[in-house]
Amino acid sequence: HPTVKPLLEGGSIISSGARALVEGGLQSLPRLQMPGALLVGDAAGMINVPKIKGTHMALRSGMLAAECLVAEGGDFDAHWRASPSAAELRRVRNIRPGFHRGLWLGLANAALETAVGGRTPWTLRNHADHSALHRLSAGEPPVDYVERTLEPRDRLASVYFAATEHDEDQPVHLKVADTDICAGRCTEEYGNPCTRFCPANVYEMVEEDGQRRLQINAANCVHCKTCDIKDPYQIIDWVPPEGGAGPNYVNL
Ligand SMILES: Cc1cc2nc3c(=O)[nH]c(=O)nc-3n(C[C@H](O)[C@H](O)[C@H](O)COP(=O)(O)OP(=O)(O)OC[C@H]3O[C@@H](n4cnc5c(N)ncnc54)[C@H](O)[C@@H]3O)c2cc1C
Ligand code: SF4
Helix, strand or coil: CCCCHHHHCCCCCCCCCCCCCCCCCHHHCCCCEECCEECCHHHHCCCECCCCECHHHHHHHHHHHHHHHHCCCCCHHHHHHCCHHHHHHHHCCCHHHHHHHCHHHHHHHHHHHHHCCCCCCCCCCCCCCHHHHHHHHCCCCCCCCCCCCCCCCCHHHHHHHCCCECCCCCCCCEEECCHHHHHHHHHHHCCCCHHHHCCCCCEEEEEECCEEEEEECHHHCCCCCHHHHHCCCCCEEECCCCCCCECCCCCC
16 A cells, blocks of 8 residues: 555565464354364464454463363363353454445444444354355456555565475375366356465466366465365365474564
C-alpha cells in the first residue's frame, strides 16, 4: 500500500513465512480426545479468529490436558468445553462465518455479535467455499494496485527467506491421490488453483510429451497447509516430512 511503502523502503527482510489460519472456530472443533491422543491448540482449531490470537489457547489447553492426564481418566473434552477458553470462542463464533455473505453484512454482523457478547441464539455454519476458486480460473484479476517494487518480488524469494529445507531425495510429503484430476477436471473447472494459492510455488503444471502433468516441488514447501485445506477436490494430503525438515523460522 502506498502509505505503508515508505515505512518499509530501504529495510531488509530478515525472515518470511506463511501459515493457514485455523478459522473454523468453536463450531468446527472435533472431539478433543481419542484413544492415545488429545488435541490442543491449533491442532484442535482453538484460535480466536477475529483477534487472530491462539497462543493463550494453546498454552491453556496444554495445561488443562496435562492436568487431566495427571488426574488419570479426566474427561479433557468435557473439561475444556466448560473452560473460559471455550466461553471465549463461543462469544466470537459467529463473526468469521458472517463474512461469507460479503464485507458489509459481515461487518454489521460482527458489530452485533460484539455488542451482545455472542449471546445471539444462533450459530452460523462454516462451509468450504471452494466456489470462490472459480474466479481464479476466469483469468487474472485486473491490476488496480500500484506496481510492486519492494522485495521479495516472487514466491521463490520468499521460500529463501523462510529458510525451508528438505532433503531432495526424501519421499514427497504432499500426497496427491489422483493426478489425472489435476490435468483434466481441475484444469477445466478451476484452472489449477494450487499453482496460485501455494505461497512456495510447490505445484506446477508442466508439459511433457504433449501431455500436461502436475509437478510437485516438495522441497520448497513452507508447511502452511493451505493446499490440504483449499484444494477443491480434497485430494491433496499434507503429511509430515522426514524428521525436522521444513521452514526454519528464527525471528518470526
Ligand atoms: C499469521 C498469524 C499471526 C498470528 N498472530 C498471533 C498473535 O498475534 N497472537 C497470538 O496469540 N496468536 C497468533 N497467531 C496464532 C498462533 O500462532 C497459534 O494459535 C499458536 O502458535 C498455536 O500454537 P500451537 O502450539 O497449538 O501450534 P503451533 O505453534 O503451530 O506449533 C506446532 C508445532 O508442531 C510442529 N510439528 C508439526 N507436525 C509435526 C510433526 N509431525 N513432528 C514434530 N513436530 C511437528 C510444527 O513445526 C510446530 O512447531 C497467529 C497465527 C498466524 C498464522
Ligand atoms: S505445498 Fe501446501 S503446505 Fe506446502 S507451502 Fe504450498 S500450499 Fe503450503
